[in-house]
Structures are given as structure tokens and as C-alpha cells.
Amino acid sequence: MDIRIDAGRLRMDIEALAGFGRDPKGGISRPSFSRADLEARAWLKDRIAGAGLACREDGAGNIFGRLDGPGKTVMAGSHIDTVLNGGMFDGAVGVLAALECLRRIKEEKLPLAKALETASFTDEEGNLVGDFLGSRAFLGLLDGEALRRERTQFGPLLAEVLEGTGFTIEGILEAHIGRPDLEAYLELHIEQGSYLDDEGVPVGVVEAISGKRYLLGSFAGAASHAGTTPLELRRDAFLGLADMALRSTRHVATHHYGAMVTIGKVAVHPGSFSIVPGRVEFSLDYRSSSLEVLRDLDRELAEIAEDVAATRGLSFAAKLMDTTEPVLVPERLLGVLEGECGRLGVPFLRLGSGAGHDAQILASACDAGMIFIPSPDGASHSPEEAIRWDDLEKGANVLLGALVKLAT
Amino acid sequence: MDIRIDAGRLRMDIEALAGFGRDPKGGISRPSFSRADLEARAWLKDRIAGAGLACREDGAGNIFGRLDGPGKTVMAGSHIDTVLNGGMFDGAVGVLAALECLRRIKEEKLPLAKALETASFTDEEGNLVGDFLGSRAFLGLLDGEALRRERTQFGPLLAEVLEGTGFTIEGILEAHIGRPDLEAYLELHIEQGSYLDDEGVPVGVVEAISGKRYLLGSFAGAASHAGTTPLELRRDAFLGLADMALRSTRHVATHHYGAMVTIGKVAVHPGSFSIVPGRVEFSLDYRSSSLEVLRDLDRELAEIAEDVAATRGLSFAAKLMDTTEPVLVPERLLGVLEGECGRLGVPFLRLGSGAGHDAQILASACDAGMIFIPSPDGASHSPEEAIRWDDLEKGANVLLGALVKLAT
Numbered sequence: 001m002d003i004r005i006d007a008g009r010l011r012m013d014i015e016a017l018a019g020f021g022r023d024p025k026g027g028i029s030r031p032s033f034s035r036a037d038l039e040a041r042a043w044l045k046d047r048i049a050g051a052g053l054a055c056r057e058d059g060a061g062n063i064f065g066r067l068d069g070p071g072k073t074v075m076a077g078s079h080i081d082t083v084l085n086g087g088m089f090d091g092a093v094g095v096l097a098a099l100e101c102l103r104r105i106k107e108e109k110l111p112l113a114k115a116l117e118t119a120s121f122t123d124e125e126g127n128l129v130g131d132f133l134g135s136r137a138f139l140g141l142l143d144g145e146a147l148r149r150e151r152t153q154f155g156p157l158l159a160e161v162l163e164g165t166g167f168t169i170e171g172i173l174e175a176h177i178g179r180p181d182l183e184a185y186l187e188l189h190i191e192q193g194s195y196l197d198d199e200g201v202p203v204g205v206v207e208a209i210s211g212k213r214y215l216l217g218s219f220a221g222a223a224s225h226a227g228t229t230p231l232e233l234r235r236d237a238f239l240g241l242a243d244m245a246l247r248s249t250r251h252v253a254t255h256h257y258g259a260m261v262t263i264g265k266v267a268v269h270p271g272s273f274s275i276v277p278g279r280v281e282f283s284l285d286y287r288s289s290s291l292e293v294l295r296d297l298d299r300e301l302a303e304i305a306e307d308v309a310a311t312r313g314l315s316f317a318a319k320l321m322d323t324t325e326p327v328l329v330p331e332r333l334l335g336v337l338e339g340e341c342g343r344l345g346v347p348f349l350r351l352g353s354g355a356g357h358d359a360q361i362l363a364s365a366c367d368a369g370m371i372f373i374p375s376p377d378g379a380s381h382s383p384e385e386a387i388r389w390d391d392l393e394k395g396a397n398v399l400l401g402a403l404v405k406l407a408t
Numbered sequence: 409m410d411i412r413i414d415a416g417r418l419r420m421d422i423e424a425l426a427g428f429g430r431d432p433k434g435g436i437s438r439p440s441f442s443r444a445d446l447e448a449r450a451w452l453k454d455r456i457a458g459a460g461l462a463c464r465e466d467g468a469g470n471i472f473g474r475l476d477g478p479g480k481t482v483m484a485g486s487h488i489d490t491v492l493n494g495g496m497f498d499g500a501v502g503v504l505a506a507l508e509c510l511r512r513i514k515e516e517k518l519p520l521a522k523a524l525e526t527a528s529f530t531d532e533e534g535n536l537v538g539d540f541l542g543s544r545a546f547l548g549l550l551d552g553e554a555l556r557r558e559r560t561q562f563g564p565l566l567a568e569v570l571e572g573t574g575f576t577i578e579g580i581l582e583a584h585i586g587r588p589d590l591e592a593y594l595e596l597h598i599e600q601g602s603y604l605d606d607e608g609v610p611v612g613v614v615e616a617i618s619g620k621r622y623l624l625g626s627f628a629g630a631a632s633h634a635g636t637t638p639l640e641l642r643r644d645a646f647l648g649l650a651d652m653a654l655r656s657t658r659h660v661a662t663h664h665y666g667a668m669v670t671i672g673k674v675a676v677h678p679g680s681f682s683i684v685p686g687r688v689e690f691s692l693d694y695r696s697s698s699l700e701v702l703r704d705l706d707r708e709l710a711e712i713a714e715d716v717a718a719t720r721g722l723s724f725a726a727k728l729m730d731t732t733e734p735v736l737v738p739e740r741l742l743g744v745l746e747g748e749c750g751r752l753g754v755p756f757l758r759l760g761s762g763a764g765h766d767a768q769i770l771a772s773a774c775d776a777g778m779i780f781i782p783s784p785d786g787a788s789h790s791p792e793e794a795i796r797w798d799d800l801e802k803g804a805n806v807l808l809g810a811l812v813k814l815a816t
Contacts, residue, residue, distance in 0.1 A: 193636030210635060214681050225788045226670035226693050227618060227762035228601030231661050238671055239657060242650035249647060253639045262634035263646055264683050266676040273622050273672045273691035273729075275789070283681030285634050321681075354635035380633045381683070 003108050005400055007393040010100040013047065017080065017096065018088035027383030028088050031127035031154075032061065032081040032134075033165050040080055044095070044120060051103040053118070058179075059171030060137035061122040067102050069112030072183035074407045075366075076101060076399060077119025079134070079358060081127065087385025093373070094188045095120045097396040101403050114183055114407040121358045128152045128161060130322050133172070135361035140176030147172065182366035184333065184406055187359045188399050189370060190387055194378030195351055202391040203348040203398055204372030205337045208289035209360045210260070210353060211326035213298065215284045217318040219244070219309060223270055223278030235313040238268050238277040243308045248301055252286070256297065259288040260354060284318070289326045289352045327360045333369035333402075340401035346394045355380075369402075371395050411516050413808050415801040418508040421455065425488065425504065426496035435791030436496050439535035439562075440469065440489040440542075441573050448488055452503070452528060459511040461526070466587070467579030468545035469530040475510050477520030480591035482815045484509065484807060485527025487542070487766060489535065495793025501781070502596045503528045505804040509811050522591055522815040529766045536560045536569060538730050541580070543769035548584030555580065590774035592741065592814055595767040596807050597778060598795055602786030603759055610799040611756040611806055612780035613745045616697035617768045618668070618761060619734035621706065623692045625726040627652070627717060631678055631686030643721040646676050646685040651716045656709055660694070664705065667696040668762060692726070697734045697760045735768045741777035741810075748809035754802045763788075779803050779810075 020043065021036030023029040030036045044063055048055040053065035066073075078094025098118040105116065122134030129150045136142050147158055147169050154161070159169055191197075196204050221235030245263050252261045265283035286301060288294045302318070309316035334350070341348040351372065359368040373395040379385045428451065429444030431437040438444045452471055456463040461473035474481075486502025506526040513524065530542030537558045544550050555566055555577050562569070567577055599605075604612050629643030653671050660669045673691035694709060696702045710726070717724040742758075749756040759780065767776040781803040787793045 191636070192633050212635065223790075224786065225600050225763060226672060227620065227668060227695050227764065228599070228786070228788065229668075229762075230666075231657060231668065236670075238674065239653055242653040245647055245650040246654065249639060258638075260635060260637075260639065262644075262682070262684055264634060264676070264681045264685055265679050266646065266674055268672070268674040271673050273693050274670070275672050276670055277672055285681050287635050354637075355633060356635065378632070378636070380636065382631075 005100045005396045013096045017092050027085040028082045029084045030082045032123035058175040060134050060175035062134045063120040065118040067116040069115040071114045073115040073180040074183045075117045076186045078187050079121045079124035083125050083381045089190050089387050097188045101400040116407050132361050135358040137172045137175040144173050185362035185368040187370045191372040191375045192355045192380035196374035201347050201349045202394045203346050204351045206353050206370035207350045208352045209327040210287040210289045211294045212287045212324045214322040215318045218281045219314045220279045221314045224276045226274045236276050237280045240308050240312045240314045241280045247304050256293050261286040291326050327363040329369045330367045333367050336402050340398045413508045413804045421504045435493040436490045437492045438490045440531035466583040468542050468583035470542045471528040473526040475524040477523040479522045481523040481588040482591045483525045484594045486595050487529045487532035491533045491789045497598050497795050505596045509808040524815050540769045543766040545580045545583040552581050593770040593776040595778045599780040599783045600763045600788035604782035609755050609757045610802045611754050612759045614761050614778035615758045616760045617735040618695040618697045619702045620695045620732050622730040623726045626689045627722045628687045629722045632684045634682045644684050645688045648716050648720045648722045649688045655712050664701050669694040699734050735771040737777045738775045741775050744810050748806045
């Protein structure tokens with residue numbers, strides 16, 4: 001049956017959700033379990049109930065809206081949390097487009113061969129203790145020890161952040177109990193890059209989501225006086241990092257085109273203009289849509305670091321902080337999504353996702369696919385993040401068509 | 409006349425002074441105008457008076473002990489302030505060896521053809537508002553506006569640090585009024601490098617003191633998503649700094665052997681593992697004993713930075729924070745110092761000083777020279793800083809001999 005979303009209603013929902021967590025410093029700051037997030041949750045549950053869906057919130061704060069049906073569950077969703085000073089579309093469009101789709105299916109009283117659920121997963125952005133807290137909890141993939149031990153980026157422990165919210169670490173660890181058996185998961189999201197915008201195409205069908213490694217590394221040398229230590233006698237930890245940064249980037253660019261490597265966080269010690277750095281700590285983030293490339297990089301980047309250390313009289317150490325594996329979207333889902341683009345006359349391109357998404361976690365339990373809409377100028381995780389409303393309408397109709405196809 | 413210092417008395421003075429400002433975190437923390445420094449000042453003035461010298465403290469807190477004589481003044485000194493968690497010898501040995509020399513000359517009632525003065529200059533270490541506050545004040549080289557405007561490394565303005573100490577900015581700016589006419593200045597100091605220690609020689613005669621530039625620079629590019637921004641489209645400010653660090657070091661090492669360049673202080677923004685750095689701020693410190701090399705580096709390092717910025721789509725900016733010119737010690741003083749080493753049978757080497765010293769500032773008003781004693785393992789500005797007492801005895805006797813030669 002040929003049904004379409006109500007684009008005006010979806011836009012009103014997105015604009016209403018953007019009212020929670022506006023930051024005086026710009027954009028939206030709505031990390032999970034903040035006051036703004038708790039208010040946004042109440043609003044979302046109200047909208048789900050208002051659409052006549054069965055609303056459920058699990059122990060991790062994941063919020064679902066269910067249209068019952070026989071057999072397994074076809075799920076669509078994303079997240080409503082944001083980075084600090086983020087945009088109003090990242091995550092929100094996926095949750096609210098899914099809600100709009102189920103609302104339309106319910107209004108049209110389509111006969112279902114499967115159950116349908118919308119999902120809003122907690123802390124996709126990893127403001128607390130690593131990315132994808134909610135979807136990992138939903139699949140029972142969390143390490144209770146780590147949740148209890150690690151500090152959130154805001155300083156306190158997770159348990160302290162949860163105080164007074166009604167959520168607990170025990171509840172998060174038990175969130176996966178009794179979850180529905182999944183048939184497929186679809187997620188609409190903004191691209192967070194400029195490929196679709198540069199190409200002038202309104203919809204992207206994601207064929208692969210990059211896997212990621214996030215390490216904290218350090219080089220240790222010897223702090224010494226900047227005026228009296230000859231260059232050739234120095235064990236300058238910062239020069240080691242500079243060498244590592246340039247060599248890693250050159251290596252990835254020449255041997256693994258399309259993969260990414262980033263050093264985004266750097267601390268130099270002791271950090272005085274007149275003292276040769278004795279120690280540096282840094283983040284190393286690398287990503288690829290190919291598991292083979294990612295495994296090559298695990299070995300090759302460590303070799304580069306060890307070689308830099310050996311050449312420069314330094315020692316190198318690293319700790320793996322987070323890892324996600326690359327996901328290939330199954331041909332079956334690509335076929336459904338591209339079939340709907342064709343049926344609706346929506347131009348599309350296949351592309352990879354360099355950013356991580358809940359879909360990547362869901363892929364360990366069922367077929368998972370993603371629809372991207374353009375990010376004008378590629379702006380992401382910033383107040384400048386934007387969409388075009390007619391791109392969203394096209395993307396949401398592709399999602400609706402695919403859900404109807406999968407569930408009826 | 410052949411007189412010698414009392415090495416035991418000098419050691420007792422040094423150990424007594426080290427009692428002020430012991431830091432529970434290690435070493436000595438005695439920045440100028442701290443409580444520990446005010447107590448140390450009182451002790452030093454008492455020791456000067458006890459030696460029968462005329463004690464004077466000027467408006468900048470410089471402390472002098474005078475043995476009157478006809479004609480110009482021959483001065484010897486250094487500083488008693490320390491960096492945070494510094495050692496007990498840097499500065500202190502120079503002030504207290506000079507005091508011991510004048511004490512011995514007074515005890516021996518040597519007839520003087522010149523006046524003699526010991527000096528202890530305020531804030532040589534630049535804990536407050538740039539290096540050499542006291543010696544610059546003594547010579548009337550300070551900028552009152554800057555003193556009023558700039559914050560100390562501890563946060564408050566200089567005027568706030570001075571509250572309750574009896575010192576004022578006006579007093580500092582007027583410290584040079586009525587200062588004695590100088591014939592020469594000598595300073596005994598630990599080397600702060602390992603050259604003498606490596607060579608096994610107890611005394612160094614400094615032939616040049618490096619000049620220095622200290623700049624704060626920045627590269628600005630564009631922050632973007634570490635997973636979605638292809639390497640070739642990035643404007644990664646940290647890679648710019650990495651390139652700058654390696655190219656600057658290679659340039660100095662190959663074209664200006666013996667000069668120094670150091671990037672010791674780095675801040676990367678926004679500083680998240682998953683965001684390509686959009687901005688870095690860094691210190692750039694470079695030094696040479698040749699004014700010509702220093703001026704070449706002013707131009708060449710700026711060219712490297714501009715070239716890095718142009719190549720990588722970044723913008724570069726820099727602000728000069730501090731500058732001192734190189735000083736060549738006049739042959740006359742080298743002759744006197746090396747003559748005394750010969751007379752006393754003390755092995756010596758000529759060397760350059762990569763670190764800055766008050767002698768550099770005094771050199772704008774008179775002939776200025778320095779005697780170094782070894783820093784075992786080159787430790788400096790740390791609790792591990794050390795001397796050998798018999799090296800100090802040799803160095804102090806060279807100082808005493810030179811003062812006698814210059815003033816009698």
C-alpha cells in the first residue's frame with residue numbers, strides 16, 4: 001500500500017524536541033540523564049502514547065513505542081541525546097521519523113505480519129562511559145565492572161550521575177532481559193559529512209559502517225632545560241608524538257585510502273615553554289569499514305609508534321579505550337531500501353558511514369541498515385548542523401516504505 | 409694577596425637558606441614575594457648585616473651588601489628565588505658565594521680601589537611577569553604598563569601578589585634610581601646542563617650567554633568529525649603543529665648547530681578523541697649565543713610556520729612574549745677569570761650558557777661574566793638538582809680571586 005509520512009507533523013515534533021536543552025553557549029546540550037534529557041524523555045513518552053503506541057522504557061532508559069504483530073519485531077530508531085553544544089538533528093530525526101512512520105501505519109490500520117517498534121537509545125554519543133550505552137545495554141553487551149569504575153567526561157562516576165534519575169547501574173545491566181526478538185533494525189540519520197551534499201543527492205543508502213579503535217597512548221622521554229640540553233641529547237616526548245602523527249597519517253593515506261586516523265586530544269608534560277617535554281599523552285582514533293584494514297592498522301600503527309620510540313629514545317605505551325567492529329549492511333536490506341528509493345523516485349547513492357551508530361550494535365542481533373540524509377556543508381556535532389526539510393521527507397518516506405515492506 | 413673562602417661557612421649558609429620554602433611535593437618552592445621568600449629575605453639581610461656589610465633593599469626587593477670603596481662598584485650576585493619544586497643551589501650558590509667573598513675581604517681588611525657589592529635579584533626565574541624582574545628593575549628596563557596588565561603564572565595580577573609585602577609596582581619602577589655606577593658584574597651559578605660534569609672539569613668560564621625568544625603561536629584550521637572527514641579534506645591544526653615541530657628542529661639542527669628550539673607547551677582544541685583539531689596553541693622557545701643566528705631564526709622559523717600553514721590550509725599567528733639578547737663576555741673578564749683559575753690550579757673549560765641569567769641584563773650596564781660549577785647529570789629546576797661541595801669551593805675561590813683582582 002502506498003502511504004506517506006506527514007512531513008509537517010514530523011517537523012513540528014523535531015522542533016518541539018529541540019526546545020529541550022538549548023544551550024546559552026550555542027546549539028543543544030542534552031546528554032543522557034541531564035535535566036534537559038529527563039524532560040525530553042517525558043515529552044517523547046507522551047508523544048508515543050499520544051500516537052496510540054504501547055510505550056516502554058527499559059532499565060537503561062531506552063524508550064520504545066510498539067505496534068504489536070505476530071512474529072519477530074522490526075525496529076526503527078536512533079537517539080535523542082546530544083554532544084555538548086551539538087545540533088538539533090543528529091539522532092532526533094531518526095527517533096521522530098520512526099515515530100511518524102509507525103503513527104502513519106497505525107492510522108492506516110495496515111495489517112502487520114510482524115511487530116513494529118520505534119526505539120530511542122540512551123547515550124549514543126558516549127557522554128558518560130563510552131559510546132552506545134543504551135543499545136549495548138539492550139543487547140546485554142556491557143561490562144558491569146567498567147560501568148562502576150569509570151568516570152564520566154563530566155567527572156563523577158556513572159552511579160553519581162544516575163542519582164535522583166530513577167535509573168541504576170543494576171537496571172542498565174538488566175535492560176536486555178525480555179527484549180523482543182528482532183527481525184531487522186533501520187535507522188535514519190544525518191550524514192555528518194558532506195558527500196551527499198556535494199553530490200546533490202537527497203538520500204544515502206549506507207552499505208557499511210566503519211569500525212573504530214580509540215586508544216590512549218603515551219610517549220615518555222626525559223624533561224630537561226630548553227636552554228641547556230643540546231638537540232641531539234634530547235629525549236623530547238612531543239617530537240615523538242609529532243613524528244607519530246605525521247607518519248600515521250601518511251601511512252593511512254598511502255596504504256589504506258578511505259580509512260581515518262586522528263590524534264584529537266593531547267597533553268604535554270610538564271607543559272612549560274622552557275622545559276623539553278618529558279611526557280605526552282594522546283588519543284589515537286582510527287576507523288575503517290574493512291575489518292581486515294582495521295586489523296592491519298592495529299598492528300601497523302603500533303609498529304610506527306614503537307619505531308618512533310626506538311628512534312627517539314622514548315618509551316611508548318597504549319591502552320585500548322573503546323572498539324567497535326565494522327558492519328556490512330546485508331544485501332537483503334540494501335535491496336529493500338534501494339527498491340523503495342526506486343519506487344518513490346528518490347535519487348540515492350550508496351555510501352559508507354565513517355561515524356559510529358547504534359545500528360552497528362544492533363547488527364550483532366539482526367540485519368541492520370541505515371538511511372542518510374545530507375548534512376549541508378557536512379556540519380556535525382555543532383550548532384551549525386542543518387538539514388533540508390524536503391530531504392528529510394524523502395528519507396522518512398523511504399524508511400516508511402521499507403518498514404511496510406518488512407512488516408506486512 | 410692570597411686569601412680563600414671559608415668553605416664550611418658557605419655550606420652552612422646554603423643549607424640554612426634551603427630551609428625556607430621546602431615543598432612537601434619535593435624540592436624548594438620559593439617564588440619571589442611568597443611567604444617563604446619573605447622569610448628568606450629577612451634571613452639574608454641578617455646574614456649581610458652580620459658580616460659587617462651595609463645592607464640595602466631597593467623598591468624591587470633586590471638586596472645588596474656593600475663594602476664601600478672609592479670609584480665604581482664591582483658587583484657579584486645572583487638570585488634566591490626558585491621555580492616551583494626547584495633545587496636548593498640554582499641562584500642560591502651565587503648569592504651566598506658572593507657574600508662569603510665579601511665577608512673574607514672584609515675580615516682580611518683588604519684595601520679597596522673600588523666599592524664591592526653582593527646582589528640578590530628578585531624573581532630571576534620569572535614566576536611573576538617575565539624573567540629577570542629584579543635585575544631589569546635595577547637597570548630601569550621595565551615597562552610599567554605591562555607590569556600592571558599581565559597576570560602572574562599563579563593567576564593574580566602582580567599588584568595583587570605584592571599586597572601585604574610592603575612592595576609596590578611604583579617601587580619596582582623606581583628601583584633603578586640612585587643605583588651605584590657599575591664597573592663589572594660577576595655571577596657564580598650551577599651549569600644547568602651536563603657539559604662540565606661529562607668532561608669532569610670543576611669550573612666553567614662562560615664566554616657567551618644565549619639570547620632567547622619566547623613566542624606563543626597558534627595554528628587555526630577547521631574542527632571536524634574524525635569518522636567522516638576524509639584525510640585529504642581535513643584542516644587539522646595539530647598536524648600543522650607536528651609538521652612545524654619536526655621541520656623547525658631539523659632546520660636548527662642542520663643550519664644552526666648549537667642553537668636550540670623547543671615546543672614545550674601545547675593546547676589542542678576542542679580536545680576530543682573523535683574531533684579533528686581545529687586549533688592549537690603552543691609555545692616556541694629558541695635560543696642562540698649569536699645575535700646573527702637569533703635574527704636568522706626570527707625570520708626562518710616564521711617562514712616555516714607560514715609555509716606549514718599555507719600547505720595545510722591553516723592560518724598561523726604568533727605573539728612575542730619575551731626576548732633577551734645574547735651576551736658575549738668581554739675578553740678582559742675572561743682573562744681575569746681564567747687567570748685566577750690558573751693561579752689557583754683549578755682546571756676549567758670555556759663554555760656557553762644556554763640558560764638565561766641576571767648577568768645578561770647587567771651586561772647592558774657594565775662588563776659581565778659568569779663562573780659555572782657542574783650540575784651532576786645536568787639536573788636543573790628539579791629536586792634532583794645537585795652540586796659537589798669541592799666544586800663549589802673551587803668556583804667560589806675563583807670568584808673571590810677575581811673580585812680581589814678587580815677591586816684592589
